[in-house]
Amino acid sequence: KRGLKVLVVERNPHIGGAAVSREIYPGWTYSNCSYVCSLLRPEVVRDLDLPRHGLQVIPYESGATFTSDGGYFAYYSDHDALRRELNRFSRRDADNYERYAQAITRQCRFIKPLLMRRAPDPVRNRPRDIAELLFLGKRFHDLGEREMGETIRFWTMSIGEFLDEYFETEVIKAHFAGSGIIGTGLGVYSPGTAYVLLHHYMGEVDGTIGAWGFTRGGMGGVTQAMARALREAGGDILSAAPVAEIVTAGGRAKGVVLENGDLLEAPTVISNMDVKRTMLQHVDEKALPDDFVKAVKRFKIRGSSAKLNIALDGLPTFPAAPADAPFLKGDLHASESLAELERAYDDWKAGRWSAEPYFDMLIPTQIDPTMAPPGKHMMTVFVQYAPYELASGETWDGPARDALAETVIAKIARHSPDFRDLILHKEVRSPWDLEREVGLTEGNIFQGELTFDQMFFNRPVPGYADYRTPIRGLYLCGSSSHPGGGVMAAPGANAAREVLRDLGIKAADRIAGEQAA
């Protein structure tokens, strides 16, 4: 949109990366990687005019966790409904929820303006860094003594201990805790997971903070709309064009060589691959400083998630739920205590998939019928935890993959007796599949752990948090960069702004986070 001649090269025959809609089973559309939308920055949506290009996000407004005694805890975005539901378990929890929601909302407000800004380098004395540090310092100071303390606590606590402070009912804590561990190699009692929860709450759908929704037609709708915006602005996409190497000479990027041998020349190369894949597999190591290579090798990208996409012959029933319960249209879970979640993590640490996995299960076809034939349904089940390397030495290409699926299906079937018989087709996505197909190292959905040592000015590596690399003209624009993963597009927008800055082109006001703040 700023007049550069841009080409996007994509390894797969389809575009979208981990935001795709694919017909793996005839008649059904799977969002076979990411599956729900919330984090996509409104600044990007507006700047690229994505609704005009077909993006439509439909919020789902409830969810539930089923318990082994045949009950459930339901979450509703409607305040009164939620309060009634919390009261069913504990009056104290219902009262404390108000404080909990306020605390989360305050943290969301604090962090949101930071997402579309370049993280400062706290060690260098460049005016821009100092100005940014002063901006951050002032923002932090403006919180006041009490909230400054609360903010430090929130950013360093475990989600388990944070929830323990507010709630006494296990299933309520377990329901909220899920967002603190999705995609990470951390457990609910690992310090730092309260931030991970925030990372899942700081999005919005049509201005409703923390809301999540389905993209009409699947998550490919996001990337398809972006592709239309790109093409309308004169950009090109070359798919089925895997990059063999990023060409450099004299410390400058010169272009890329495709696996078919074609050389595509450009003075600016922006890599959406994670930092390890970009720097260790596509750049000649000799062109990079040793310290940088060491830091990139040390960057933690730990596979911890798997996924099932399931074609269903009809809508499964959940006997615990009242007829037509609205929460069945939202996110469903069956982990009923923090201890169960922590044990699921311990299994992962030991190199096994969780015997009692946490899952985030949705049937989007109830809201978006375009994704399956009439009367049929599609189910997406995100599974935490599945290690990249199995301690047993098995590969994910053998029986392990089906055994993992069976673990998950059996757990779902405990709450939905007719579920198993409705399965027409299932796609099992192990960490290996996510790595092979999407190129996410270890299948980590965030392109790198979201721990403090890899966040903000430390992401991806200290000294290179400004989307630049030691190779001039080579930039990183993926989730390995600040502010990290999720279908957010913030790293991409921020990287583009830095590229334009280096080229001396003024970025449009709307995309410039500096002014959004």
Added chain:
Amino acid sequence: MTTYDAIVIGAGHNGLAAAAVLADAGRKVLVVEKNPVLGGAAGGYEIAAGFRAPRYAHLLPAWPARLENQLDLAAQGLAFARRDLPTLSLAEDGGHVVIEGASAHLLSGAPHPDAAAFEALHARLRRFAGALAGKLLETPPHLESPDWRDVAGLAKLGIDIRRLGAADAREFLRILLSNAWDVILDEIDDGPLAGALALEAVMGGHRGPRSPGTVLSLLYRLAQGGGRHLPRGGMAAFCDALAACAEARGCTIRRDAAVAGLSIADDRVTGLRLARGETLAAPLILSSLDAPATLRLTGVEHFDAEAVRRIRNVSCKGVTAKVNLALSGLPEFRGIDRAALAGRIVLAPTVAALESAFDAAKYGALPQQPALEIVIPSLADPDLTDGDGEVMSIIVQYAPYHLEGGWSEAARARLGETVLARLEAFAPDLRSRIVAQDVLTPADIERDTGAAGGHWHHGELAVEQMLTLRPVNGLARYALPVGGLYLCGAAAHPGGDVIGAAGHNAARQALREGRAA
């Protein structure tokens, strides 16, 4: 009724240090101690006739120089049987490692393959700890409206970090909130050397090495100087010297004087009531008890609801137990000579084993393979036993306070058995040498010292409970909301370990505010 200028509750090392500092400033000070012996968790006792053992803490870290100079414990008879104990890290395969400061070698005399990497890591961590060390003797700053002292302290911290140089400062900011697991294993292979360092990071805390924040607790230990000494005459002699130091400055110490409650008028303390009925008057009271116990003595009605809620939520899940043995002679440790046993011995053969031991503890189980820190102080200080015998002091890491089924006599026996079985693998004749044994569970620690949860540090040393957040957000500057009432124990900044810093800081803050008022 006798009137004092100040009364200190509890004659542990922090209480005594606080009393000495107050007396130094000319205050008339009374210390009341509920037990017949002094020292709290730093004290000693006779485990059997003629065998003098440290009750809980068994080594003395270096004291901050300023405090050491002020109290001059040497003048009161404190001497050391041995300073800067080397660490012997036991390996199940016999490849024991000796660590002296930053240097490591195999007990056999052969070089350790990771010696260079360990030395570099250790030196780096020491440099980082040095940048933080200044904070140990400072009152945590007001963040919103800092006074000149706060500003000076924060500025100095900033300068100290910048003075590390760009590369180190970056690394410091990267690992500060990181976990011991990654920071150690990124540099050296897992084994007894890595295990010993990881044990330093988690000792006394309800954390496994994978938990983010454990690097900070490691830096906390290293900020004390890193060395650990054996006082001549044992920890009891150290406590006696500390008491003598207070008494030489005019303090009165009363043993067997449990406090029943505080006297408060117009939101100010006026004195306290002893359990045996006596009333003592003082306008200033420093409590070296933990925050919940101090709250109980004061009465919740004197705190606002938020402070009460926060104090009740202080994370203090103790996981440390103690086994003290009186031995008829030194057991035969296979392949380890007497000289090598005279230092600090640790059994933490791998970082992974530490994590597994923690896994058991977090669900309230006693780990099969707890980590141990062992000292046989009588080797360096033969006067600790009357005859040829030895005393062995063992700290057991990961014996949970919340043990499933509670700390019954059977559970206590099981803990003792687990520890002995673990040691027998190295010293097969250990059992035949035992004259007496004393197994002290976290429940005993709570009963003896009053520390909630039996937590050695009066609350987890986690980021969210450190500095301006210790013991809780809003009460971090020693003064409690009741006029004249201060916290002076490990519950307050900087926290646990036998360094007297919290006591010193609280006394100084009380004097400062007394002047201001």
